[in-house]
Amino acid sequence: MKLFGSFTSPFVRHCRIALMQSGLDWEMAELDIHTSKDPRTPTLRVPFLEDGALRLTDSTSIVKYVREKSGQAFISDIRDLDRYCLANTLLDSAINLFLLERTGLDLNENVYTRRQQKRVASILGELNAAPLPVAGEFNDAHYRVAVGVAWGQFRNRFSIDGHENLQRLLEVASEDPIFVATAPPA
Numbered sequence: 692m693k694l695f696g697s698f699t700s701p702f703v704r705h706c707r708i709a710l711m712q713s714g715l716d717w718e719m720a721e722l723d724i725h726t727s728k729d730p731r732t733p734t735l736r737v738p739f740l741e742d743g744a745l746r747l748t749d750s751t752s753i754v755k756y757v758r759e760k761s762g763q764a765f766i767s768d769i770r771d772l773d774r775y776c777l778a779n780t781l782l783d784s785a786i787n788l789f790l791l792e793r794t795g796l797d798l799n800e801n802v803y804t805r806r807q808q809k810r811v812a813s814i815l816g817e818l819n820a821a822p823l824p825v826a827g828e829f830n831d832a833h834y835r836v837a838v839g840v841a842w843g844q845f846r847n848r849f850s851i852d853g854h855e856n857l858q859r860l861l862e863v864a865s866e867d868p869i870f871v872a873t874a875p876p877a
């Protein structure tokens with residue numbers, strides 16, 4: 692199967708983690724969705740995955756597919772699923788702000804971008820309040836939060852100063868060789 696995406700995307704990173712842990716046969720096709728003349732996905736976003744006739748257009752369906760195809764579990768606990776969703780909402784807002792800023796928009800001048808900034812700050816506080824996993828026992832909610840927070844640090848999109856649990860989560864994740872191997876390029 693083929694995963695399409697960039698090495699900087701946190702959503703792609705989570706898929707790569709699941710694929711590397713799966714033992715399945717897969718390859719990555721690097722794709723810059725912003726410049727591609729043939730995006731091959733209706734979302735105009737990465738990641739997407741092709742496995743024979745099957746095409747998946749979102750990291751959640753991809754991670755679930757890979758986990759289940761390799762006999763592993765995707766998220767079953769409802770609180771974990773909610774935390775996973777919170778991390779997605781955080782990333783969605785933070786990435787939109789990042790891309791809007793690149794177009795030259797002043798994020799502080801627009802009522803909706805200010806709301807997005809508020810959403811990012813408020814979700815970080817909520818995620819920081821969650822219990823920490825121990826090394827080697829990450830589920831997909833932990834991975835989603837960790838790739839999201841790591842992306843925020845990589846792109847300087849938000850600070851986790853004062854969020855000690857999130858700092859600790861990244862420390863625990865840094866003991867995971869696959870998490871480390873999938874880090875965005877310096």
Ligand SMILES: N[C@@H](CCC(=O)N[C@@H](CS)C(=O)NCC(=O)O)C(=O)O
Pocket residue numbers: 699700701702703724735736737738748749750751783786790
């Ligand atoms: N819900 C999607 C979000 C994917 C997403 O936002 N990808 C970003 C890269 S990190 C993207 O391709 N953005 C391009 C754009 O918005 O134009 C998923 O989980 O796969």
